Amino acid sequence: MLSPSYSISPQDLWNAMATRDAPQLVDVRRRDAFEASPQLLPGALWRDAGQTQTWSVEPGRARPIVIACKAGHEMSQAAVAQLRADGFDARVLEGGYEAWANAGLPFVAKAELDRLTPKRPGLWVTRRRPKIDRIACPWLIRRFLDPQARILYVDPDVVVNVARESGAVPFDIKDVELSHDGGRCIFDTMLKLFALEGEPSLARLALIVRGADTARPDLAPEAAGPHAVSLGLSVLAGDDDHGLLERGFMVYDALFAWLRFAPEERHNWPAKAA
Secondary structure, eight states: OOOOOOOHHHHHHHHHSSSTTOEEEOOSSHHHHHHHOEETTTTTTEOOOGGGOOOSSSSSSSOOOEESSSSHHHHHHHHHHHHHHTTOOEEEETTTTHHHTTTTOOEEEEEHHHHHHHSSSSSEEESOOOHHHHHHHHHHIIIITTTEEEEEEEGGGGGHHHHHHHHHEEEETTTSBSOBBBOOOOOHHHHTTTTTTSSSSHHHHHHHHHHHHHHGGGGGGGGHHHHHHHHHHHHHHTHHHHHHHHHHHHHHHHHHHHHHHHTTOOOSSSOOOO
């Protein structure tokens, strides 16, 4: 759980992402600077710093809000002051975008995200009855690209037409941009497109997803786990695609947490004292 504070460091914010206590990240750089920037903090939503009372924040006061500007000065502090006056748990990202870059933490390729979903929240569509890639990719979208994105699941033969009619981004279907690339799956494609493949834990997670999704458990010994769990969840969920999505997110949150915080931990029997 995030401790009460007026600010949060870049590393602490990164550690909180994709966890139960993940804050809502709001970008308050000046509009011209935001538009010109090639980079976006993972999961950040742009809002006008001077209009905090009109912001749409989810799910309200129960979730901390982190405000980021160029360097953590007047833009973010003014917004935090207003939000705190209105009773929100809000804090400044220490050093803003500059400190995040100096810490070597990942950015999202904003130009690619703007190209695919110029208006956010975005809309994405894929085949119904998801198993692995079609759970892992929505997890990546919601956790790192667009936290309020909507995911549509439809019959395979109408994915492209639904995308055309609704403006949704189609994925995991043949002959679209976000599709398999040889032996690499959609999760790999998305990491590369949005410039996230250099983050070590996400890169390792991609290998696990690829092994599970393409019947290649030799790629990562952990791949058999999400493969079995995903198929089991699918049986339990039946036609409830969005219920499956919610349960599946817990699987990928857990895998990502393990990769970041406990990859060297081992268990055996008999247990030995630490």
